[in-house]
Amino acid sequence: MTRRVLLVGIGAGDPDHLTLGAVRALNRADVVFLVDKGPVAEDLRARRRALLDRVVEPGRTPRVVERTLTAVRDRDRSRYDAGVEAWRAERLDAYRDLVAGLGPDETGAFLVWGDPTLYDGTLAILDDARAGVDFEVEVVPGISSVSALAARHGVALNRVGEAVQLTTGRRLVDEGLPAGVDNVVVLLDAHEAWRVLDEDLHIWWGAFVGMEREILVSGRLGDVRDEIAERRERAEQEAGWMFDTYLVRRRPQAGP
Amino acid sequence: MTRRVLLVGIGAGDPDHLTLGAVRALNRADVVFLVDKGPVAEDLRARRRALLDRVVEPGRTPRVVERTLTAVRDRDRSRYDAGVEAWRAERLDAYRDLVAGLGPDETGAFLVWGDPTLYDGTLAILDDARAGVDFEVEVVPGISSVSALAARHGVALNRVGEAVQLTTGRRLVDEGLPAGVDNVVVLLDAHEAWRVLDEDLHIWWGAFVGMEREILVSGRLGDVRDEIAERRERAEQEAGWMFDTYLVRRRPQAGP
Numbered sequence: 001m002t003r004r005v006l007l008v009g010i011g012a013g014d015p016d017h018l019t020l021g022a023v024r025a026l027n028r029a030d031v032v033f034l035v036d037k038g039p040v041a042e043d044l045r046a047r048r049r050a051l052l053d054r055v056v057e058p059g060r061t062p063r064v065v066e067r068t069l070t071a072v073r074d075r076d077r078s079r080y081d082a083g084v085e086a087w088r089a090e091r092l093d094a095y096r097d098l099v100a101g102l103g104p105d106e107t108g109a110f111l112v113w114g115d116p117t118l119y120d121g122t123l124a125i126l127d128d129a130r131a132g133v134d135f136e137v138e139v140v141p142g143i144s145s146v147s148a149l150a151a152r153h154g155v156a157l158n159r160v161g162e163a164v165q166l167t168t169g170r171r172l173v174d175e176g177l178p179a180g181v182d183n184v185v186v187l188l189d190a191h192e193a194w195r196v197l198d199e200d201l202h203i204w205w206g207a208f209v210g211m212e213r214e215i216l217v218s219g220r221l222g223d224v225r226d227e228i229a230e231r232r233e234r235a236e237q238e239a240g241w242m243f244d245t246y247l248v249r250r251r252p253q254a255g256p
Numbered sequence: 257m258t259r260r261v262l263l264v265g266i267g268a269g270d271p272d273h274l275t276l277g278a279v280r281a282l283n284r285a286d287v288v289f290l291v292d293k294g295p296v297a298e299d300l301r302a303r304r305r306a307l308l309d310r311v312v313e314p315g316r317t318p319r320v321v322e323r324t325l326t327a328v329r330d331r332d333r334s335r336y337d338a339g340v341e342a343w344r345a346e347r348l349d350a351y352r353d354l355v356a357g358l359g360p361d362e363t364g365a366f367l368v369w370g371d372p373t374l375y376d377g378t379l380a381i382l383d384d385a386r387a388g389v390d391f392e393v394e395v396v397p398g399i400s401s402v403s404a405l406a407a408r409h410g411v412a413l414n415r416v417g418e419a420v421q422l423t424t425g426r427r428l429v430d431e432g433l434p435a436g437v438d439n440v441v442v443l444l445d446a447h448e449a450w451r452v453l454d455e456d457l458h459i460w461w462g463a464f465v466g467m468e469r470e471i472l473v474s475g476r477l478g479d480v481r482d483e484i485a486e487r488r489e490r491a492e493q494e495a496g497w498m499f500d501t502y503l504v505r506r507r508p509q510a511g512p
Binding site: 009012014015016017018019020021023024074084088115116117118119120121123124136138139140141142144147148150151152154155156157158159160161163165166167168170173175178179180181232 | 259265267270271272273274275276277279280340344371373374375376377379380393394395396397398399400403404406407408410411412413414415416417419420421422423424426427431434435436437
């Protein structure tokens with residue numbers, strides 16, 4: 001008898017991103033954990049509940065356990081690392097607590113936006129939580145915001161034989177565009193790195209990709225930078241939060 | 257009235273990778289194109305047919321049009337580029353022909369393994385095919401072999417704040433491991449780059465991930481290299497083809 005934890009990738013926001021495996025996982029779960037944080041919490045929790053209502057079969061009624069985390073990461077660079085640590089500590093406590101609340105042969109499911117293996121900390125935190133409680137983990141892959149972005153723009157992440165790097169806005173601001181790779185996808189860009197990148201890059205930018213309020217902008221960065229700035233700011237004000245991702249590509253003269 | 261082409265990501269081999277959006281797309285299609293190539297063709301075509309049988313609703317009967325491509329890419333470096341060109345030209349002709357065979361308001365679906373925006377040439381070839389025939393493209397994102405690999409190993413592609421680069425075996429053999437990035441995922445590795453990489457890297461290797469004959473090996477590369485070599489060779493002999501993907505990570509001393 002072992003507690004079982006499913007990390008279920010639920011895609012980037014569009015309910016059509018759910019996989020048949022995710023649907024099956026949600027129907028296997030005894031408990032579904034909904035953990036959210038900050039100003040995003042209410043909106044995202046409603047979306048997860050809607051996904052559950054859509055795919056959980058009548059008669060299956062997993063208990064839903066909600067938890068809202070309060071530690072907020074600070075965009076101020078001097079306090080950033082301390083903020084990340086506090087937030088991680090709060091998550092670790094919360095996740096260990098949630099998993100320990102499972103019965104000895106029960107299965108609990110964490111719903112993870114995008115893909116649980118890409119720019120999501122849940123897997124690492126569950127690894128740490130193993131120190132306090134015994135359980136097995138199974139990962140159900142999901143459509144990442146990166147795949148969703150490229151699909152909506154109808155653009156491949158790489159041209160034939162090329163490499164693509166996925167990185168954070170912070171790394172771009174600190175280190176510039178990585179050398180030796182022509183395709184760079186940027187996630188977690190609170191630092192708005194697109195403001196300082198080379199204007200001759202081609203950019204495929206998206207906010208809230210897969211949701212009703214999706215915005216897509218693409219073109220030579222120098223030509224579309226103002227449009228991105230304006231639409232991003234307006235959308236953030238309207239939604240109360242922002243989730244954007246983008247691909248930039250060198251050598252636009254070769255065509256997208 | 258416009259011809260419509262759906263590029264449907266069908267995941268890495270596990271039918272559970274199919275998304276609800278892919279299921280919907282296959283049920284919308286008037287025609288499904290099954291294009292395969294080389295020694296893989298028969299096995300993969302049977303798998304695609306099984307997927308269709310599983311998800312297409314009774315009463316919906318899209319026409320299935322099969323095409324087997326014959327140009328084979330040559331692993332010999334001196335003939336590699338010429339082989340790629342011949343193969344690409346054959347694909348372009350075939351795809352243009354298939355799309356032109358659609359009625360003026362029909363929808364055709366290409367089933368693409370993995371995610372159509374990651375290391376798959378279909379999107380670029382359809383862009384070129386536009387020169388000869390008028391149609392619209394819609395991409396349905398899928399679970400890539402990269403996501404599937406990480407999920408099956410239960411490992412994140414990147415640690416917090418780190419970058420991850422997706423690249424080809426050929427680039428690794430030519431240029432070595434890219435600088436400035438600690439996580440590297442290798443696809444299309446006919447060159448078996450894992451044979452020449454630093455033995456202190458940690459590797460998460462997988463072949464036929466998501467299929468019945470899936471093989472997973474992980475550990476310090478120096479410790480598992482022989483095991484990978486043996487199991488890979490045996491599996492390739494048994495299956496008649498090989499599809500493997502892997503993640504390598506620097507600084508294994510920090511723990512996976």
